[in-house]
Amino acid sequence: MNPHVCRTLSSICFQGGLLSIVLSIGIWWFLDRDTPETAAHAERFGIFVGLWAPTLLILSNRFDRFADKGKIVPGLMLKDEPGGEG
Numbered sequence: 001m002n003p004h005v006c007r008t009l010s011s012i013c014f015q016g017g018l019l020s021i022v023l024s025i026g027i028w029w030f031l032d033r034d035t036p037e038t039a040a041h042a043e044r045f046g047i048f049v050g051l052w053a054p055t056l057l058i059l060s061n062r063f064d065r066f067a068d069k070g071k072i073v074p075g076l077m078l079k080d081e082p083g084g085e086g
Contacts, residue, residue: 006067010060017056024050 028046033039 001066003067003070006063010063010067013056013060013063017053017060020049020053020056024053 031042
Protein backbone atom coordinates (compact mmCIF):
# COMPACT_ATOMS: atom_id res chain seq x y z
CA MET A 1 0.00 0.00 0.00
CA ASN A 2 1.48 3.30 -1.01
CA PRO A 3 1.96 6.22 1.42
CA HIS A 4 -0.81 8.26 -0.24
CA VAL A 5 -3.41 5.59 0.52
CA CYS A 6 -2.13 5.29 4.09
CA ARG A 7 -2.41 9.06 4.56
CA THR A 8 -5.96 9.02 3.19
CA LEU A 9 -6.97 6.18 5.52
CA SER A 10 -5.29 7.98 8.40
CA SER A 11 -7.28 11.12 7.68
CA ILE A 12 -10.56 9.20 7.40
CA CYS A 13 -9.94 7.38 10.68
CA PHE A 14 -8.99 10.61 12.45
CA GLN A 15 -12.11 12.40 11.24
CA GLY A 16 -14.20 9.37 12.20
CA GLY A 17 -12.73 9.44 15.70
CA LEU A 18 -13.57 13.10 16.14
CA LEU A 19 -17.06 12.51 14.73
CA SER A 20 -17.52 9.65 17.20
CA ILE A 21 -16.78 11.98 20.10
CA VAL A 22 -19.24 14.60 18.84
CA LEU A 23 -21.92 11.97 18.14
CA SER A 24 -21.45 10.44 21.56
CA ILE A 25 -22.08 13.77 23.27
CA GLY A 26 -24.97 14.54 20.93
CA ILE A 27 -26.64 11.19 21.50
CA TRP A 28 -26.28 11.51 25.25
CA TRP A 29 -27.56 15.10 25.25
CA PHE A 30 -30.40 15.03 22.71
CA LEU A 31 -31.93 11.53 22.90
CA ASP A 32 -35.36 11.21 24.59
CA ARG A 33 -35.25 11.26 28.39
CA ASP A 34 -38.98 10.95 29.13
CA THR A 35 -38.67 7.80 31.22
CA PRO A 36 -35.79 6.34 33.23
CA GLU A 37 -35.51 3.54 30.67
CA THR A 38 -35.02 5.91 27.74
CA ALA A 39 -32.55 7.99 29.74
CA ALA A 40 -30.54 4.86 30.51
CA HIS A 41 -30.66 3.86 26.84
CA ALA A 42 -29.38 7.30 25.78
CA GLU A 43 -26.46 7.04 28.22
CA ARG A 44 -25.52 3.51 27.15
CA PHE A 45 -25.80 4.31 23.44
CA GLY A 46 -23.71 7.46 23.89
CA ILE A 47 -21.01 5.48 25.67
CA PHE A 48 -21.11 2.80 22.97
CA VAL A 49 -20.56 5.33 20.20
CA GLY A 50 -17.88 7.08 22.28
CA LEU A 51 -15.92 3.84 22.53
CA TRP A 52 -15.29 3.94 18.78
CA ALA A 53 -13.11 7.04 19.14
CA PRO A 54 -9.99 5.44 20.66
CA THR A 55 -10.00 2.64 18.09
CA LEU A 56 -10.33 5.03 15.16
CA LEU A 57 -7.66 7.39 16.54
CA ILE A 58 -5.23 4.51 17.08
CA LEU A 59 -5.86 3.27 13.52
CA SER A 60 -5.22 6.80 12.27
CA ASN A 61 -1.90 6.86 14.09
CA ARG A 62 -0.87 3.45 12.76
CA PHE A 63 -1.71 4.34 9.14
CA ASP A 64 0.23 7.59 9.53
CA ARG A 65 3.27 5.71 10.81
CA PHE A 66 3.10 3.21 7.95
CA ALA A 67 2.96 6.13 5.50
CA ASP A 68 6.02 7.72 7.14
CA LYS A 69 8.03 4.52 6.99
CA GLY A 70 6.86 3.63 3.49
CA LYS A 71 6.30 0.03 4.55
CA ILE A 72 3.59 -2.27 3.34
CA VAL A 73 0.68 -2.64 5.75
CA PRO A 74 0.43 -6.30 6.81
CA GLY A 75 -2.52 -8.03 5.20
CA LEU A 76 -3.23 -5.20 2.75
CA MET A 77 -0.69 -6.00 0.04
CA LEU A 78 -2.11 -5.55 -3.45
CA LYS A 79 -1.39 -7.98 -6.29
CA ASP A 80 0.24 -5.29 -8.46
CA GLU A 81 2.76 -4.23 -5.78
CA PRO A 82 6.27 -5.67 -5.63
CA GLY A 83 6.21 -8.81 -3.54
CA GLY A 84 2.44 -9.17 -4.01
CA GLU A 85 0.79 -12.37 -5.09
CA GLY A 86 0.02 -12.89 -8.74
